[in-house]
Amino acid sequence: MHKRDASEEMTIMTTRQCFTSIVASTVILFTTGILVNSSDAKIDPGTTIGIWLFDEGKGEIAKDISKNGNHAKLVGAKWTQGKHGKAVEFDGTNHVEIAASKSTDDYLNGFTYCLWIKPLSAAGKDHVRIIERNWHNPGIYIGPKDFFGSIVSGGALQPAVGQSRGGKPEVGKWTFIALTHDKNLLLLYVDNELVAKTKIGKPDLNNEHDGGSIWLASWKAPGWSFAGVIDEVGIFNTELSADTLKDISAQGFEKHMSAVSIDNRLTTKWGLLKTL
Known part of the structure; x- marks a missing residue:
């Protein structure tokens, strides 16, 4: 050897x-x-409630790419070009519905709702729906001159509709909106700028409207509906940092999650x- x-x-x-x-x-x-x-700035997959890219471009189902399988249903809404790939367009009479589940109810100890929107007309009321779980809990809204985010805490809408508003909507312009909560502060971001901050306690768990489902662009009553395009919706059971939100808006969910x-x-x- x-x-x-x-x-x-x-x-x-x-x-x-x-x-x-x-x-x-x-x-x-x-x-x-x-x-x-x-x-x-990273996303822990374990905090993801759902991510909807809206890239199907056909059919009535928009898949949730998270492990939770909270797939969304288009109710009269149409496919169109989006900020990243395809998106969904609303005319003020239709909506997208994400059925309530154990994971969509997981927002009491913190949450983030974020998405891209492009208004096709100015809001005709003080606020119309962009995305809303149950009733204002949580929800992101657009008015003629600004944006608004809310939860229900202690049995009341928090903050009041006329408070903690900010940002400036522009018809035909893509805008990235995010609402976060950490059991203490409700933060509203418009194009990565913090435009409203409100001290609010833990949200209530309410399921009386459609079982607590999440709707895009509308609510059960007419006249409060958004006319425009929505793309790349993400919902998490934690407050995402400003840096993470900035990365998501710059890269899109698919590229960010790949990175x-x-x-x-x-x-x-x-x-x-x-x-x-």
Whole structure:
């Protein structure tokens, strides 16, 4: 049997070190070049209630790409071009419905509702529905001059309709809207700018309207409906950071979630690499 001498052992060790260094450099360059722009803002998949890309472009079902399977049903709404791929258009008489489930009720200890909208006409009332669970709990609304977000807490609408409003809607312009809550503060973002902040306690759990389902662009009563386009809706059971919301708005959900997946795989590989 051939025995390795000291020079052969040294050559093997050097080769192994060089290989490890090359792989490590590749991982670092890949991570730096692709993922650093995300400001380390990530979504924990376990906090996702639902994500709807609205890229089907046909049929009456918009799939929830999360593991929860909260698929949405188009009720008279039409497919159109969106901010990222396809989207859904509303004329003020139709809506999209996401049926109530155990996961859609998971908003009491924090939540985020976010989506892209493009109004096709000015709101005719103080506020019309963009997205709403049950009745104002939670909900995001658009008025002629600004936006509004709310929950129901202590049996009352919080904040009152005339308070904590902000942002400026523009007909024909895409706008990214987000409403977050952390059991203490209700924050409303318009195009990544914090436009309203209200101190509000824990929301109530109400299910009296359509079992607590989530509707886009309408409510059960006529005259409060949104006319425009909605794209890429995301709902989470935690308050997403401003940085994460900024990344979502810049990249779209599909690219953002792919970047998170790549980052997670690289983290695993880096851990294995360090054992070489």
